[in-house]
Amino acid sequence: MATTHRQARTPALAHALSAAERGLAVIPLSRTKLPALRSPHRDDPGAAPCHGECGRPGHGVHDATSDPDRVRELFAAAPWATGYGIACGLPPHHLIGIDLDTKATGDSSAALRELALRHLFTIPPTVVVLTPSGGRHLWLTGPPGVAVPNSAGRLAPGIDVRGAGGYLVGPGSRTRHGAYTTAPGTAHLAPAPCPRALLRLLLPAPRAHRSTPSPGGAHGQGLVQFVLAAHEGQRNTRLFWAACRAYENGIGPALTDALITAARRTGLSEQEARATITSAARLTRPTDPGQGTTPDRGA
Known part of the structure; x- marks a missing residue:
């Protein structure tokens, strides 16, 4: 799976550079599967949380990069690394x-x-x-x-x-x-x-919230409140989940404006909210009847 990198000094770095070529963000790992670089703040327990803003390596998955020069720098700082981790959830x-x-x-x-x-x-x-x-x-x-x-x-x-x-x-x-x-x-x-059905299972389930009037009846009210209760870091995920449920229940178009308003109140821009709802609408389109539903036996 890895291509040959003549300048790579270790097999782990060669494989990591190959992954980076495909747009995957990587970090060096030790033989224990943990990040190879220790936190630069380990001797200062009172330090404010840092996700790499200090500019030094040692922040675990927050160091992950697909920039080949940066990958080489990380592995040069951890010559004992025998593997690499691939960060999940990052573009592309x-x-x-x-x-x-x-x-x-x-x-x-x-x-x-x-x-x-x-x-x-x-x-x-x-x-x-x-x-x-x-x-x-x-x-x-x-x-x-x-x-x-x-x-x-x-x-x-x-x-x-x-x-x-x-x-x-x-x-x-x-x-x-x-x-x-x-x-x-x-x-x-x-x-x-x-698969869209598996993605729904992977996303967090909603919790009950007191609702206010909104399109779509009681179900629509609950979805809007679910979005309103989002904290930073979960706003897009909650909006996407709520929009999926709305489109599945046939109230997506009627509830779009209310969901956008709720999302904007949590801090998302209207453009971000519309893009997320559009993604949910696309995901919940009826499956082509000609497509199979038998699970892959190799899974």
Whole structure:
């Protein structure tokens, strides 16, 4: 999966540069799968939270970059790195990782197939990375402006999700337990779009809120209140979720203005809100009857 980089001093750097060429933001990892560079603020417990604004490396996934020169700088600062992490949720791919853990109780692949049957989605052909423990990472892409949260076992036992703020161990990395490799037949693939039904499962469920009158009746009122209750960092995700529910229930066009107004009150611009609602409308269009709904047995 990696191309040859003559100036790369280690296999990990070569693989990381290859990933960066495809627009994936990377960081160096140690043999423990943790970021190789320690925080520059580790000796100052009273320091204000920093996500890299100080300009120094050592901020974990916040250091992630696809700039080859910056990638080389990070690995030069961590010559002991034996692997690399790929940041999820960042443009242009907005990567989502579905981690099928074989060490968990039960069969995580069977659990994913059951979810696919129950919710009528198919896992498309996509990049699959094999872990040293026998697990698998499925690479999918999400829509812009939608932050899929990280979770462990929420979908089903043994299924973890890597989303915004998380990272996946890249193929070619070596850890104390072995190497991560690309599954045969998937190295040439690009990460596939996340099926719309699966994306709905990955987004946070709404909580009950006191409502005020809005188009679409009580259901529309609840969706508007759900958007109004959003905090910074979840505004786009909540708006996208609410817009999806509105279009699924046939009240999308009637509720658009109310959702935009609510989103603007949380701090989004009208342009951002309209783009997110348009993305939700596109995602919830009826599926072509000719498309299959049988889950991929390789998942």
